[in-house]
Amino acid sequence: MSEKIDEILGYVLRDVTSSGLETPRIEPVDWYNDPQVSSAMIYSVRDSTGRGVSVQNDLSLDRQLVAVADQIQEWVIEEVGTTHSNWPQCPLHPNNHPLAARIVDDRGVWACPASNTPVARIGELGPA
Numbered sequence: 001m002s003e004k005i006d007e008i009l010g011y012v013l014r015d016v017t018s019s020g021l022e023t024p025r026i027e028p029v030d031w032y033n034d035p036q037v038s039s040a041m042i043y044s045v046r047d048s049t050g051r052g053v054s055v056q057n058d059l060s061l062d063r064q065l066v067a068v069a070d071q072i073q074e075w076v077i078e079e080v081g082t083t084h085s086n087w088p089q090c091p092l093h094p095n096n097h098p099l100a101a102r103i104v105d106d107r108g109v110w111a112c113p114a115s116n117t118p119v120a121r122i123g124e125l126g127p128a
Contacts, residue, residue, distance in 0.1 A: 005038035008055055008068045011123030015069070015110070016076060018125055019088060024075070042072075044079055051075050065108035065122040069101035088125055092117060 006026075013023050024042040032039035032054045039054035053071045055064045076087045077098075088099045092112045099110035099119055109118040110125055120126065 004057060004064075005040045005053065005055060005068075008038075008061075008064050009040065009042075009053065009072075011065055012069045012072045014123050015088060015120075015125035016072065018127055020127070021076060021080065021087075024079075042075060046079075051078075060106075062103060062106060062108035062122075066101040066103055069108070069110070069122050073098065073101065090114075091119060 009026060017023055022045045024045060025048075027041045027043065029041045029052075030039055031041065031052050036057050037054050038057055039052060041050045042053055043050045051071075053068060053075075055067050059067065073087065077085050080087075086095070086098045088110055090097055090099050090112050093114060097113055100113040101122060102109060102111040102116065102118075104111055104116060104118045107118070108122040110120050110122060111118045
Protein backbone atom coordinates (compact mmCIF):
# COMPACT_ATOMS: atom_id res chain seq x y z
CA MET A 1 0.00 0.00 0.00
CA SER A 2 1.42 3.36 -0.90
CA GLU A 3 1.95 5.99 1.76
CA LYS A 4 -0.67 8.13 -0.01
CA ILE A 5 -3.62 5.78 0.46
CA ASP A 6 -2.39 4.89 3.94
CA GLU A 7 -2.41 8.58 4.95
CA ILE A 8 -5.86 9.20 3.45
CA LEU A 9 -7.34 6.08 5.05
CA GLY A 10 -5.88 7.17 8.39
CA TYR A 11 -7.91 10.39 8.36
CA VAL A 12 -11.16 8.71 7.35
CA LEU A 13 -10.75 5.76 9.72
CA ARG A 14 -10.35 8.20 12.64
CA ASP A 15 -13.94 9.21 11.91
CA VAL A 16 -15.02 5.56 11.87
CA THR A 17 -13.44 4.82 15.26
CA SER A 18 -14.65 8.09 16.80
CA SER A 19 -18.16 6.82 16.07
CA GLY A 20 -17.50 3.68 18.11
CA LEU A 21 -17.14 1.40 15.09
CA GLU A 22 -14.37 -1.14 14.62
CA THR A 23 -11.54 -0.30 12.26
CA PRO A 24 -11.35 -2.63 9.27
CA ARG A 25 -8.22 -4.63 8.55
CA ILE A 26 -6.24 -2.95 5.78
CA GLU A 27 -3.93 -4.72 3.36
CA PRO A 28 -1.55 -3.22 0.83
CA VAL A 29 -2.86 -4.47 -2.48
CA ASP A 30 -2.32 -2.67 -5.76
CA TRP A 31 -5.53 -4.10 -7.18
CA TYR A 32 -6.12 -1.10 -9.41
CA ASN A 33 -2.82 -1.71 -11.26
CA ASP A 34 -2.39 1.90 -12.40
CA PRO A 35 0.53 4.10 -11.31
CA GLN A 36 -1.82 7.11 -11.19
CA VAL A 37 -4.03 5.43 -8.60
CA SER A 38 -3.29 4.35 -5.02
CA SER A 39 -5.31 1.41 -3.81
CA ALA A 40 -5.73 -0.97 -0.88
CA MET A 41 -8.16 -3.56 0.41
CA ILE A 42 -10.23 -3.18 3.56
CA TYR A 43 -11.60 -6.26 5.28
CA SER A 44 -14.48 -6.74 7.67
CA VAL A 45 -13.47 -7.66 11.19
CA ARG A 46 -16.55 -9.84 11.58
CA ASP A 47 -16.41 -12.02 8.45
CA SER A 48 -13.26 -11.05 6.50
CA THR A 49 -15.14 -9.92 3.39
CA GLY A 50 -13.07 -7.43 1.44
CA ARG A 51 -13.56 -4.29 -0.57
CA GLY A 52 -11.18 -2.27 -2.67
CA VAL A 53 -10.52 1.40 -1.92
CA SER A 54 -8.73 3.65 -4.38
CA VAL A 55 -7.84 7.26 -5.02
CA GLN A 56 -6.38 9.25 -7.90
CA ASN A 57 -2.85 10.42 -7.01
CA ASP A 58 -3.12 13.72 -8.88
CA LEU A 59 -6.03 15.07 -6.81
CA SER A 60 -5.53 17.56 -3.98
CA LEU A 61 -5.41 16.10 -0.48
CA ASP A 62 -8.92 17.38 0.26
CA ARG A 63 -10.37 15.85 -2.91
CA GLN A 64 -8.65 12.58 -2.06
CA LEU A 65 -10.19 12.71 1.41
CA VAL A 66 -13.66 13.16 -0.07
CA ALA A 67 -13.17 10.32 -2.56
CA VAL A 68 -12.00 7.87 0.11
CA ALA A 69 -14.57 9.05 2.67
CA ASP A 70 -17.33 8.25 0.15
CA GLN A 71 -15.97 4.73 -0.28
CA ILE A 72 -15.55 4.15 3.46
CA GLN A 73 -19.03 5.51 4.17
CA GLU A 74 -20.46 2.99 1.72
CA TRP A 75 -18.43 0.22 3.39
CA VAL A 76 -19.63 1.22 6.89
CA ILE A 77 -23.26 1.22 5.79
CA GLU A 78 -22.89 -2.20 4.14
CA GLU A 79 -20.79 -3.56 7.00
CA VAL A 80 -23.01 -2.67 9.93
CA GLY A 81 -26.36 -2.51 8.17
CA THR A 82 -29.31 -0.95 9.90
CA THR A 83 -27.44 -0.04 13.09
CA HIS A 84 -25.36 2.58 11.28
CA SER A 85 -27.20 3.09 7.99
CA ASN A 86 -27.18 6.78 8.86
CA TRP A 87 -23.37 7.08 9.29
CA PRO A 88 -22.10 9.59 9.98
CA GLN A 89 -25.29 11.00 11.40
CA CYS A 90 -26.17 14.58 10.45
CA PRO A 91 -26.51 16.55 13.70
CA LEU A 92 -28.74 19.07 11.93
CA HIS A 93 -31.22 16.36 10.86
CA PRO A 94 -30.35 13.39 13.14
CA ASN A 95 -32.83 10.82 11.90
CA ASN A 96 -33.17 11.91 8.29
CA HIS A 97 -29.85 11.38 6.55
CA PRO A 98 -26.14 10.86 7.04
CA LEU A 99 -23.56 13.55 6.44
CA ALA A 100 -21.97 13.62 2.98
CA ALA A 101 -18.29 13.95 2.14
CA ARG A 102 -18.00 17.20 0.21
CA ILE A 103 -15.64 19.95 -0.81
CA VAL A 104 -16.74 23.20 0.84
CA ASP A 105 -14.45 26.23 0.57
CA ASP A 106 -11.71 23.98 -0.88
CA ARG A 107 -11.74 21.73 2.21
CA GLY A 108 -12.75 18.09 2.54
CA VAL A 109 -15.58 18.05 5.07
CA TRP A 110 -18.53 16.09 6.32
CA ALA A 111 -21.49 18.32 5.47
CA CYS A 112 -25.25 18.22 5.75
CA PRO A 113 -26.40 17.13 2.28
CA ALA A 114 -29.56 19.25 2.54
CA SER A 115 -27.89 22.57 3.34
CA ASN A 116 -24.23 21.87 2.42
CA THR A 117 -23.36 23.14 5.91
CA PRO A 118 -19.97 21.77 7.03
CA VAL A 119 -20.07 19.86 10.32
CA ALA A 120 -16.44 18.69 10.59
CA ARG A 121 -13.33 18.28 8.49
CA ILE A 122 -12.81 14.71 7.35
CA GLY A 123 -10.67 13.07 10.02
CA GLU A 124 -11.97 15.36 12.78
CA LEU A 125 -15.48 14.01 13.30
CA GLY A 126 -16.33 13.79 16.99
CA PRO A 127 -18.15 11.01 18.80
CA ALA A 128 -21.71 10.39 17.64
